[in-house]
Amino acid sequence: MMAEFFIFALVAFSIGAVLIGISQLLGRKFKGIRKNDIYESGMDPKGEALRRYDIKFYLTAILFLIFDVEIVFLYPWAIYYLENKGSTFLMAEFLFFMAILLVAFFFFLFSNSLKWEE
Amino acid sequence: MNILLVLLKTALVIGIPLGIIPLILHVERRGAGFIQRRLGPNRVGPFGLLQPLADVFKFLFKEDVLPSHVRPVYYYLAPMISLLFAILPLAGIPLCGKIDIDGTLFRPEVFHSDLGILFIFALTALGPYGILLAGWSSNNKFTVLGAIRACAQMISYELAMTLTVISLILVYGSSDIHAMIASQGQLLQIPFISSFLGLPAWGIFLQPIGALVFLVGIFAESNRLPFDLAEGESEIVAGYHLEYSSIKFAIFFMAEYVHVIVLSALYTHLFLGGYNLLPGADFLAEQWPLLTPFFEFVCFFSKVAFLIWLFVWVRWSLPRFRYDQLMDLGWKRLLPLALGNLIVTTAILFWKHSS
Numbered sequence: 479m480m481a482e483f484f485i486f487a488l489v490a491f492s493i494g495a496v497l498i499g500i501s502q503l504l505g506r507k508f509k510g511i512r513k514n515d516i517y518e519s520g521m522d523p524k525g526e527a528l529r530r531y532d533i534k535f536y537l538t539a540i541l542f543l544i545f546d547v548e549i550v551f552l553y554p555w556a557i558y559y560l561e562n563k564g565s566t567f568l569m570a571e572f573l574f575f576m577a578i579l580l581v582a583f584f585f586f587l588f589s590n591s592l593k594w595e596e
Numbered sequence: 597m598n599i600l601l602v603l604l605k606t607a608l609v610i611g612i613p614l615g616i617i618p619l620i621l622h623v624e625r626r627g628a629g630f631i632q633r634r635l636g637p638n639r640v641g642p643f644g645l646l647q648p649l650a651d652v653f654k655f656l657f658k659e660d661v662l663p664s665h666v667r668p669v670y671y672y673l674a675p676m677i678s679l680l681f682a683i684l685p686l687a688g689i690p691l692c693g694k695i696d697i698d699g700t701l702f703r704p705e706v707f708h709s710d711l712g713i714l715f716i717f718a719l720t721a722l723g724p725y726g727i728l729l730a731g732w733s734s735n736n737k738f739t740v741l742g743a744i745r746a747c748a749q750m751i752s753y754e755l756a757m758t759l760t761v762i763s764l765i766l767v768y769g770s771s772d773i774h775a776m777i778a779s780q781g782q783l784l785q786i787p788f789i790s791s792f793l794g795l796p797a798w799g800i801f802l803q804p805i806g807a808l809v810f811l812v813g814i815f816a817e818s819n820r821l822p823f824d825l826a827e828g829e830s831e832i833v834a835g836y837h838l839e840y841s842s843i844k845f846a847i848f849f850m851a852e853y854v855h856v857i858v859l860s861a862l863y864t865h866l867f868l869g870g871y872n873l874l875p876g877a878d879f880l881a882e883q884w885p886l887l888t889p890f891f892e893f894v895c896f897f898s899k900v901a902f903l904i905w906l907f908v909w910v911r912w913s914l915p916r917f918r919y920d921q922l923m924d925l926g927w928k929r930l931l932p933l934a935l936g937n938l939i940v941t942t943a944i945l946f947w948k949h950s951s
Binding site for chain 2: 498500502504507514517534541542549553557569579
């Protein structure tokens, strides 16, 4: 049944492609060295665009990965709990899992890894 | 699989959101004028209604600049991929209830996944890729910085939203979107009082904290004010679409509005009763049973329209956050709130099930 989804995705992708194609046909073209230059508030561009950026963004991405994987583990747990309502074992499991998650959360909260400004 | 049916559904599910984007644009501009006590666009067509259409044609006739320093293939691919990833979640969102024709049930959504709501969230989470690709392929300091900032913001708020959905699955007792909406069609049950003022069992009454976290989350996910740090004019010129011109720039805006519509529809399905008939409108379905899907669609659409107006309202009422405030709100306020909400919800449900 994935075919339905691929038809949908193809239609969705072609909307953007067709619009850009029409604009290529209709729009006029002028070339100019200054016009095609990098926009840096009217100054002469300096240095590479892909220079080093703040490590905080990288840390955010890693923290997101850790927490998101743990949250995704909770989905099967929720479905399984709904099939065995009131199971003490599953509830204990959940509390154990959340305890580990909270320890990790408080560790990163007090490690100042997401402190942006002094 | 009936290919005509799939194409019809695809046309409807893509056509309706794309068709109302000009209307949203108009409401947004006139709403801004209304809130700031000025007129807004009122010259093109009656009440300025044709202004968005005029804008689209202007974008189409503008020069398509290809700057010399960009990575050409990805530069053209980025707007298309942004729009694609914004539209994709619509495949799993139903516009009305299952349609019963001579005993056969037709699903209103284009694609039904057994993963239920998780599949829709997986598709919504693809959003940052289009923005990152745009920022990186433009090869400009401002665009790269804007893309990284937008990406960090979107993934931060996604955590709290996803946690909220787990507590919703526990409350509604299913991860299938139709079952979740059907569960919201009942009356609200409160201990000691059987039904409270005849309120429906909507998610916003069952999970008020979750509803608040999710509402802030959808504002941050769609990069709208007060969370539009991806394009803070005073800091990074225009953010990730700085080097884009003509229709490519317009496609990014279309993607943003489609994102707003998708997230409003998700919020409606999860917290505002979805396509269930509004309280007091049940007699419509009894009187004209054949038109029930239409009434369901109207009820669903009016809730989504209200949420979109809320987006406009908030946009012109609140100033932009600072970046450290934004990250603090996401990681130090909303995430603990969502975690606590999940633990309390699970504890109450366990107490209810075991007693």
